[in-house]
Amino acid sequence: MRCGFCLPACPTFRETGLEPESPRGRIALMKAVADGIMEPDKAFAEQMNHCLGCRACEPACPADVKYGQLLEQARDAIEDHADHSLPAKGVRRLFFKDVLPHRSRLKWLGRSLSFYQKSGLRQVARGTGIMKLFPPAMREMERILPEASGKGVVDRIGTVVPAKGEPIARVALFRGCIMDVLFSETNVRTAELLAEAGFEVVIPDNQVCCGALHAHSGELDQARGLARSNLDAFRDAGIRHIVSNAGGCGAQLAEYGHLMHGDEEYAELAVEFASRVVDVSQLLLGSGRLPAFTEQSGGVRVTYQDSCHLRNGMRSSGAPRQLIRQVAGASFVEMKEADRCCGSAGIYNVTQPEMAGQILEHKMEHANATEAAYLLTSNPGCLLQMKLGVQKHGDPAAMKVMHVVDFLHERMGEPASLSAAGKQG
Amino acid sequence: MLDPAMARRLRDIVGEKHFKDDPEAKVAHSYDGTPMLQSLPDGVVYPDSTAQVSEIMKVLAEYRVPVVSRGSGSNLCGGTVPVQGGIVMVMHRMNRLLEVDMDNLTATVQPGMITAAFTEHIESLGLFYPPDPSSMKISTIGGNISECSGGLRGLKYGTTKDYVLGLEAVLANGEILRTGGKLMKDVAGYDLTKLLVGSEGTLAIITEATLKLVPPPAGKKTMLAMYKDLYGAARTVSRIIENKIIPATLEILDNPTIRVVDDFARLGLPRDMEAILLIEQDGDPEAVERDMEAIRLICEAEKADRVEVAQTREEAEKLVAARRSAFTALARLRPTTILEDATVPRSRIADMVLRIREIADKYGVSIATFGHAGDGNLHPTATTDARDAEEVHRVEQAFAEIFEAAIELGGTITGEHGVGVVKAPFLEWKVGASGIAVMKGIKDAFDPHHLLNPGKMFAGETRKRVVIDRG
């Protein structure tokens, strides 16, 4: 089916107007490769990499074409005969194999980054112009990285957080990998917010990276390996939900059923696991006992940028907005094209800086038009990208970029101090 | 393979970036919205102005290389599949709105502009451009003109041809032709404007169009009538027209269509109904009220199970948007979806619906039906599997018989999707041998070397009326 309904939804088609830069075009290219009409040459690989993987084409498609799955297969096939240039190979290896899957190395990364940021080394690096050696996209990113930490959520609050009041259910927190290095505070607040709403929260310490970056980059075998570890880590039958606070991770977890399809040992478990994955906003709104969120400083305007994977993968866009609307004293303003990718898309802003930059510029025109004091998101990648956007094309003094959870946490009144609960379990 | 010297000249005209002959560009322009058709071009060119189009055509004429002009490739008749190779000329860069003349109520626009972008802009100025093909979010004005597209409002407002006042077009030899203008009346010679509308890129390349605008209707109401009986729904359509009411929109969806559309749009449509009618009336609010009430009574007399009026503008728009997705949504059912476009006089719509059912049963194929019932334009759509050659063969037999039934009832083989490659073998059924001869004469006058969209409209051979395999 080649009706083209997906074309207007696609950010790269919108930027270029070129058929090969559209979902319909990319699917045709994939099919041509599968049919042997076309070689999976470098141009083909480049075109596949040009795709943000935002999957805005999926909800737009009346025929229910699963573009995301096609893309993963295509990238996997490219990976099979890719000869990456040496440095790229090194970086990929470093990240995909040597860092992301390993808790201890992530912590090390967090500590080094933190040391770099706090020790004055950052000032030295910036001062000497050593950062100029890095590509501009990386340099920009370096500036907006939040304070990293070697201490993850478990180090801070332990592995079990009791519910406030009568427990509604026992849920597990998926803490993520990068999320827990750069945003471990947000993880802590997620747990606190869930506890406040009546959930007992467990944080299995043997969980690993979700594998989204691997799967999207065509490293399907590695993604499956990670999935197996996570399926084992969350096997506990008493857990009703696996809660995610990062759209990208959540969508990946929700696709374990598809990823492990055909795996003798894990297929069934994966389907069952996937059905229990839920985004934090959805769970809070759907079955939590919500505290009365209030704005302390009077009225503020708030807007929200969808995480593509949350919206298009998990099909959740209403819950975060409804939560924001519940904050007394805050008024929600919808940004034009909030449903359109911000250009972050995993590591896209580093690998495709030009297209990502164009997309971000358009995004910020809409964000600025809302005149909101808070720009909220539900995914670490989008959060960083929007910070970058505000810095480059906006006014950082007038617009704060925050995770929805952090925003709500700040407004939930007396926060339950959980550090006191200590390390349990 | 293209002559390298010719490719060089094309690059010189449009710039290095806007001529492509790599595998990626070829594959991405080898298809359109039509299922089961694909053919690679030798190159793709993206002109930016009439002058460039003219220069390109001079080069192509010199080398006798065929050219397919292309909007968004959303047509459903194989109209932009380069069946004889050559060059695909993509009009997307020529997408400017050149002028809105508020005194004459006209707009002058380049062909690559997306239809929905055009109508949105026009509506923001307090004016109205009625043609609204379901593909309007992707289709281009140039594509609409070349296919003479109709839409949900065709019944009351007519189709694209009723809104094209003047054209600028480039002929096969590169010369520039101007027809019509901002005139409401013009009888100077043959009507070349109307001739180019619906000519499917076979006579000239349209590079600019002057379109008629009208004042927008003051009010609008949307209604859903639901039926346990498909025939009752179809009869309602004829009865509404008989009662001299012309709604703005009068669409029919049968049960399989209702289900798939609801799977996509999640509107909570009545999945147990055999058919629904989507009815809109616009105009003076009082007249709208009156018409809607009269329509409701007719629906009830024809045993509608339920009749509901959309409460908000949003709700109404969702219903209309859902209807526009019907064709693609049907692809959820089986791997291959083949949509046809038979049209009958409005009084025969119920007969036609029944005939389609009978024919589908006779050949043991599943055919869902929806369409612009109010203007007699139905889209019987087969859900099948291209890998099952035997079943596809039966589908083709069924469609040939459906076209035959349409002509028997005083109808035609296509109401809006055009002839292209798909209907070419059937064209003579409708226009007769003398019709074909005149059309071929016109083609020769415009395009003596048959460079413009060759292989379209005219088939090598006409299908015999006794059904055989579609070549």
Ligand SMILES: Cc1cc2nc3c(=O)[nH]c(=O)nc-3n(C[C@H](O)[C@H](O)[C@H](O)COP(=O)(O)OP(=O)(O)OC[C@H]3O[C@@H](n4cnc5c(N)ncnc54)[C@H](O)[C@@H]3O)c2cc1C
């Ligand atoms: C889901 C769906 C729904 C649809 N609904 C409708 C509908 O309701 N009503 C309807 O009428 N059609 C409908 N169509 C068919 C199609 O969208 C229309 O025919 C549309 O007008 C094609 O526009 P396009 O820009 O995609 O043109 P294309 O498909 O690119 O081209 C169509 C034809 O026009 C020619 N052409 C394009 N540009 C030029 C130019 N500048 N000069 C000369 N020739 C040119 C091409 O050579 C080709 O023959 C639908 C299609 C789909 C996929």
Ligand code: SF4
């Ligand atoms: S992916 Fe879906 S929306 Fe896009 S062309 Fe195919 S069927 Fe149409």
Ligand code: SF4
């Ligand atoms: S995933 Fe996003 S960028 Fe890629 S084709 Fe779909 S809409 Fe376009």
